[in-house]
Amino acid sequence: MSEKRVALVTGGTRGIGKAIAERLLGEGWDVAVCGRSAPEASIAGPDGREAVFFAADIRSAEVADDLVAQVKARFGRLDLLVNNAGGSPKADLADSSPRLIEKVIALNLMAPLYLARAAQAAMRDQAEGGHIVNIASISGQRPSPGTAAYGAAKAGLLSATGSLAMEWGPLVRVNAIVVGLVEAVEGQDEHYGGPEGIARLSATVPMGRMARGGDVASMVAWLASPDAAYVTGANIPLHGGGERPAVLQ
Template sequence: MDSDGPLDFSGRAVIVTGGTKGIGAVIARAFLTAGAQVLVCGRTDPPEPPRGGGRRAHFLPADVRDPEAAGVLVDGAVERFGRLDVLVNNAGGSPDADAATVSPRFVEKIVALNLLAPFYVAQAANRVMREQSTGGSVINIGSVSAHTPQPGTAAYSAAKAGLLALTRALALEWAPKVRVNHITTGPVRTGSAASVYGADEGAAVDGVIPMRRMAAPDDVAHACLYLAGGLARYVNGADLAVHGGGEVPARYLAIRGELPGEPPDRLPAGPPGGFPDA
């Protein structure tokens, strides 16, 4: 990178999808603070775009599930900044749903948001990055659900597993000019997520994570800075786990008497209210 250090993004241009709120806004702020110019997108105008380093992110409305809209988003970044160095495919999420009764339309929307949209935006970004002497970096924000699904997340887990496989496939095809990596996130404590994990606002969840806390959005943002920067210039096709060590196995907690028994034919269908949007 043409910068004063591996985490200095001065002169670099970044897109963060779903970057107007939650984890995405914190990722955008981290890149702004590191010196980058940042474009965020969403389906509705934010009350205030993310700010950092004395500057503000630019905003373009976009439904990234539409391949044409994905192309317009990337073109907008290039028109505004003259280049594109980093794409963070952050937009995603799903409410919980019973796989036996969920509608085809629901499944299509979840797969479109969590798998197809990252593919479409990455395709458009690659067309720009591969022509740049410095190439570029694509970071896909995934979920532990890709590795360990739980009841109520069938469509979401399948889409996130597909995103992980997509990451590895694109890393093979687009190297060496464009690096493509994946972050596996566990539960993240955001404003919208605090109430999702129960009346105790996630205190019980904290107890089954080896690090004894849910991730903060900054934990994910810092991982993005690493993967996009010079310290990771040989990191390609990686799955970086940002989940505090995963979860202590339920059987271990059950043996220790720390897990209430559940009837064998019925398990809880995911957290109340579903999984928050990234």
């Protein structure tokens, strides 16, 4: 087995993706991150090792193919793909332009599929195979008013996770993390209505708080470890026990 482990984390320059990249660096992985623009500061692990940044708009199949090829050329292999990049502005579907709907679905569903396809081609020739982890959302399992296209895309990603695990096993494992409410990052507290909104929502979660980037990073690290060698096709909830229904509040 190769001692070198290489990971690609999309959207790895901020938020959850940054936490994932930093965790993997701390565990000895070589890490590539991508985004449409370079981060203001390098992404580094606790020992000072830094992730390598690649500029890429992954909504294009050609760009996704090229990105994976660049990572493999730089590091010689690819062992882990974390499809983390995603998101959506809040807008009712009736008020959304077709272009916005297409962009949301392209980022949250098409890009992960394009990258998974390219990563599998790189991993299948390795004796150890590889792992793909899709960062999904609870929005793909319950109504997502205000972000309907995002919820639909995440639902598609969850469906694809099981399908690809069946298509690509046993060499390539594919799993998804179904993330619930997550603490706002980079000054985006207003997304939840400011501090009061954050406190109100946190109180509905059995664990008493929203998820943090480190919580997601820990799950990624476990899924990519030998301890999870038999885990594939799983959609793993990471929501602190879920959101309390309004009727029970």
